Amino acid sequence: MESATLLQHHVEQQLRAAGDISSVQFEVLMHLFKTRRATMTELADGVVYSRSGLTYQAGQLEKAGLVTRGPSPDDERATLVTITDAGIDVVHRVLPGHVQVTRRLLYEALSDEDLRRLGDIMARVRDHIREQPPRSAAPRKR
Amino acid sequence: MESATLLQHHVEQQLRAAGDISSVQFEVLMHLFKTRRATMTELADGVVYSRSGLTYQAGQLEKAGLVTRGPSPDDERATLVTITDAGIDVVHRVLPGHVQVTRRLLYEALSDEDLRRLGDIMARVRDHIREQPPRSAAPRKR
DNA sequence: TATTGTTATACTCTATAACTATA
DNA sequence: TATAGTTATAGAGTATAACAATA
Numbered sequence: 001m002e003s004a005t006l007l008q009h010h011v012e013q014q015l016r017a018a019g020d021i022s023s024v025q026f027e028v029l030m031h032l033f034k035t036r037r038a039t040m041t042e043l044a045d046g047v048v049y050s051r052s053g054l055t056y057q058a059g060q061l062e063k064a065g066l067v068t069r070g071p072s073p074d075d076e077r078a079t080l081v082t083i084t085d086a087g088i089d090v091v092h093r094v095l096p097g098h099v100q101v102t103r104r105l106l107y108e109a110l111s112d113e114d115l116r117r118l119g120d121i122m123a124r125v126r127d128h129i130r131e132q133p134p135r136s137a138a139p140r141k142r
Numbered sequence: 143m144e145s146a147t148l149l150q151h152h153v154e155q156q157l158r159a160a161g162d163i164s165s166v167q168f169e170v171l172m173h174l175f176k177t178r179r180a181t182m183t184e185l186a187d188g189v190v191y192s193r194s195g196l197t198y199q200a201g202q203l204e205k206a207g208l209v210t211r212g213p214s215p216d217d218e219r220a221t222l223v224t225i226t227d228a229g230i231d232v233v234h235r236v237l238p239g240h241v242q243v244t245r246r247l248l249y250e251a252l253s254d255e256d257l258r259r260l261g262d263i264m265a266r267v268r269d270h271i272r273e274q275p276p277r278s279a280a281p282r283k284r
Numbered sequence: 285t286a287t288t289g290t291t292a293t294a295c296t297c298t299a300t301a302a303c304t305a306t307a
Numbered sequence: 308t309a310t311a312g313t314t315a316t317a318g319a320g321t322a323t324a325a326c327a328a329t330a
Contacts, residue, residue, distance in 0.1 A: 001146065001149070001150065002268050003264045003265075003267040003268040003271065004143065004150075006268065006271045006272070007143070007267070007271060008143065008146075010271070022296080022297085024297085039311080039312095040311070040312060040313095041310085041312085048298090049298080049299085050298065050299055051311080051312065051313085052298080052299070052300080052301095052312090052313075052314080053297075053298055054312095055312065055313055056296095056298080057297090060296090072311095075307075075310095075311080076305080076307085076311095077306045077307070077310065077311040077312070078306095078310095078311060079311075079312060104274070105267075105271050108270065109267050109269075109270035109271075110263065110266070114263050118260070118263050121252065121256050121259070122144075122145045123145075124256075125145040125149070125247075125248060125251050125252070126144050126148065127251075128247065128251035129145065129148045129149065129247050130148070132152075132246070132247065164319080164320085166320085181289095182288070182289060182290095183287085183288065183289085190321090191322085192322055193288080193289065193290085194289085194290075194291080194322070194323080194324095195320075195321055197289065197290055197291085198319095198320070198321080202319090202320095217288080217329080218288095219287065219289070219328065219329045219330070220287095220288060220289080221288075221289060221290095
């Protein structure tokens, strides 16, 4: 957790300095960079924990002109979020430094074999956590 | 990063439910649980990134009666933070569930060998990041 | 001069609950 | 009834800069 926190912190700083975005916003942008458009729910599943949290972030990104929101033709309830050219520009502007930071802080410390193992282990952990039933983990509340 | 975020989130929920503390406060308490007392700088080094951030957290913990702050006999500039009996109680109340959550979400998904490797790898990453010179990672600011 | 710590301030983010609208 | 999304609100946390005091 300490390593992850340290890495997160450095990544955050690079994203803020290079593109004036947070890491959450970066993840939303990267998702849209690949798919071009997505519903709020699709974005929320991969990124944030509360829907309102994503509404806030989407609002920030829209205010910055990096995405637009519009109705979905398929489902009248849904909102389609689309990345703008400006949003794509920001990704291009931010990505090289992002790769550089992660390389310098993470990859540089590890052999190819380490990296393979780490990826394998953490993928398993991720899947395991995602599978967990949402039973409350609180023993007794004071 | 996704695994770490998921784990962090679950740990946070358990700590909040069982002891009404955040994970940052938990880390401060755990440090003091072991050493009994520490200066603000000592605590900040291991936990938080800004000194004012720790001042805030120490204030929260003091308000909750879990720590006290007083002058240091050795260095008139320093503040000595001491864990109270109530603080120790909170650690005792929170720890079993904390261990349970980390076991269920992390350890359960991994073999002993995985765990050994993960610990080894992440310790190296941590040391590597801590060694980094603080040169700015921002390429060009828009 | 450097270090320790606090304060004031401003901002970002997050979650909860209530609400609207469509499936 | 369930799902998609927003809003209002409130609280927690963080960082920056200015400051006071001691080393």
